Amino acid sequence: MTRSHGAAGPAQVFRALHRGRAPEDPLVLPGPWDAASARVFAEAGFPALATPSAGVAASLGYEDGHTPAEEMFAAVARIVRAVDxxxxxxxxxxxxxxxxxxxxxxxxxxxxxxxxxxxxxxGLRDAAAHADWLAEFRAATGGAVFLNARVDTYVRGVPDPRETVRRARLYVEAGADCVYPLLAPPDLLPVLRAEVDVPLNAFASPDGPPPAELGRLGAARITYGPVLHHRATEALRDIAAAL
Incomplete structure (x- = not known):
């Protein structure tokens, strides 16, 4: 399968944000869950944003993983329209x-x-079949969408670095621009960095290493999943209690 990074336009600008970064300066992408939170993060100066499915689901009144596709697409489109x-x-x-x-x-x-x-x-999908699906998706977008392939080995109870690397390599061959081994231990990041020839996305957990340290370990991109939505909800609970 042939990979191409030549697509012009916003996706290419977004790709460039992931590359050539100093190890201690990874790309930090906060996760808005609605248009209002997206505007807050954009006004704070972040160069790009990355929506979390769990946060968007909560904003729509669903459990994570149970948002109807139509509602998720509509919510994402509202966030896109709200920011520059x-x-x-x-x-x-x-x-x-x-x-x-x-x-x-x-x-x-x-x-x-x-x-x-x-x-x-x-559990985990068949890696080869998933890679074929990713390749078809990539081809259908013409490279106009940055593809971050999430590897769920550590989420699904398969904490095997070899399997994580195997899947990551298949997805890179399929056209992934970035690989996201969600919940992989931070000390695995140098191994993945050495084995996978695309930027790595790391999850910044509240009790884990800060973004700069994750960057030094090999992550080029940092995301927070639902963490920021949870923090905002806790702050709102405090406000409600004070009222």
Whole structure:
């Protein structure tokens, strides 16, 4: 499978943000859950944003993983319209859509990037089949969408670095611009950095290393999942109690 990074436009600008960074200065992408939070993060000066599926789900009144596709696409499109910086969207496992249909829906939202995960109901998806699906998605977008391939080995109870690397390499061959080994231990990041020839996305957990340290370990991109939404909710609870 052939990889291409030649697409002009917003996705190429977004790709450039991931590369050539100093180790202690990874790309930090806060996760807005609605248009108002997106504006706050954009006004704070962040160069791009990355929506978390769990935060968006909560804002719509759903449990994570149970948001109807139509509502997720509509919510993401509202966030894109609210800000002038690039937005990447966590679209979970693609909502069961064929790759070409998913690509068309993604392009309609205006996002410049997506997270697509290899975990499914009952465990991990077949890696080769998932890679083929990613390649079809990538081809259907014409390179106009930054593809962040989430590897769910550590989420799904398969904490094997060799399997994580194997899956990551398959997804890179399929056209992934970035690999996201969610919940992988930080000390695995140097191993992945040495084995995978694309930027790595690391999750910044509240009790884990700060972004600069994750960057020194090999991550080029830092995201927070639902952490920022949880913190905002706690702050709102305090305000409500004071009222």
């Amino acid at each position: 910086v690039p937005v990447s969207a966590d679209l979970e496992g693609g909502y069961g859509l064929p790759a070409k249909e998913l690509a068309a829906r993604v392009l309609d939202t205006g996002v410049v990037g997506v997270n697509l995960e290899d975990g499914g109901e009952g």
